[in-house]
Structure formats: structure tokens, C-alpha cells
Amino acid sequence: MRNPPVNSLSLEFLTELLISLEKLENDKTFHGIIITSDCPGIFSAGLDLTEMCGRDPEHYAEYWKAVQEMWLRFYLSNLVVIAAINGVSPAGGCLLSLTCDYRVLANNPKYAIGLNETLLGIVAPFWFKDTLVNTIGHRSAERALQLGLLFPPAEALRVGVVDQVVPEDQVQSTARLVMAQWLDIPDHARQLTKTLMRKPTADRLLTERDADIQNFVRFICKDSIQKSLHAYLEKLKQKKG
């Protein structure tokens, strides 16, 4: 991913990601992809806050549809998808990595990962929650979501948000090694098993997709939510001094 400075998932970047995924899926010589970041120290800062602030309801609806599409397409991809997480990965960045089949995280205490939405005064939608529950179990997800926990590497491994923590200079090589192991499995059997495991979760969003967009638009248009998102963005900007 190369969307400097922080790989935020803007509408344009989400569209690019989806086009890239589609191209790779349509090319039958590809069987797997490794998602990693070109922004030093940052895997992805998550959803682009500027897409959710000070825009009109039509824009929010279009943006949310693209976020849903990203989740559905990566979560259900027939390819083996591995995240080589080489930086901090809050909220939507964590969600993107949770759509993958396997997560390798660089062992750097700065590289926290988690769904921290409550810290911004917003609520992770049910499909963010479902993805986390499917990964780390109900009790750990309940605690992580309510507290907006961002896990440093050792904790992320202990709770199961990631599958492996390795020295920073071994993230890419480990991801390639893991990819080779996954590609050794007969593809047809692996793909059907992935679908078996994930389709019920995806179906829940597919049947409630329009209602989920409407909920998001209603929520994000609230004055109180707009105020807290503006304040959060301002805080990020002022951090530099």
C-alpha cells in the first residue's frame, strides 16, 4: 500500500485497492497476495477521517459502500491473503488485516494494532465486531472493542489478533514463507473451506447492506459525532506543534 503519509483508506485509495485485487483475482497465474505498507512505521491509519467529516450525506453513503466492498471482497477472496504488518494499524487498518488469512506483525513496540473506534467516540459496526470475534473469540473481542484496545506486538500475539510476531527485518520473508505453506494446500479444498468458514459472516452484511449504509449516514451526520471527529483530526494536526 502506498498512500502517503499514513495509508489512510480514502475513497480513491479503496477504489485502487479493489481494482488491484480484481486484476490479481482475474489473472489465473496468481494464487496469493501479501498486503504490506510502503509508508515507514505505518501499516494503515484506518479509514480516512476527512471522508467522514464535513461532507454531505451522499458522500458518506458512497464512502461507506466502498468500505463495505473492501471488507467483503478481501474477506471472501479466493486468493490466499497474508498481511505483513510493518507498522501501526489502528481501526480500519486493523480491519483490513483481519480480512486476511494470516497476519505477521513486526516486533516493534510502536506497532500497535486494534479496533480503537470507541476512543474516537464512534462505534465499530457489527461486521467489524463479527470479524474480530471470529479472530479472537467473544470475550476478548468484547473487552477489546469496549476499551478500544490497541495491542502492542506481544499482547496482539497473546490475544490472537496476529498469528506471528517476528523481528522487523523478517516480516516480508516470513510472510513469503507462510505463503508457500498455504499454497502447498490443494487450492480448491482450501478455497471451499475458506468460504465455509466466512460466508455466514459475510452474508449477514450482504443482507443488511443498505440498512448498514443508512445507519452509518445517520450516525456520522450527528452534530456530536461530527464535532468529536473534527476535534480528533485537529488534535492529530496540532500534534506536530
Ligand SMILES: CCCC/C=C/CC(=O)SCCNC(=O)CCNC(=O)[C@H](O)C(C)(C)COP(=O)(O)OP(=O)(O)OC[C@H]1O[C@@H](n2cnc3c(N)ncnc32)[C@H](O)[C@@H]1OP(=O)(O)O
Ligand atoms: C459507524 C462509524 C464507524 C466508523 C469506523 C471508523 C474506523 C476508522 O478507521 S476511523 C480512523 C481511525 N484511525 C486513527 O485513529 C488513526 C489516526 N492517526 C494516528 O493515530 C496517526 O496519524 C498515526 C499513528 C497513524 C501516524 O502518526 P504520525 O505521527 O506518523 O503521523 P501524523 O502526523 O499523525 O499524521 C500525518 C497526517 O495524516 C493525517 N492523518 C492521520 N490519520 C488519518 C486518518 N485516519 N484519516 C485522515 N488523515 C489522517 C494527519 O492528520 C496528518 O495530516 P496533516 O499532515 O495534514 O497534519
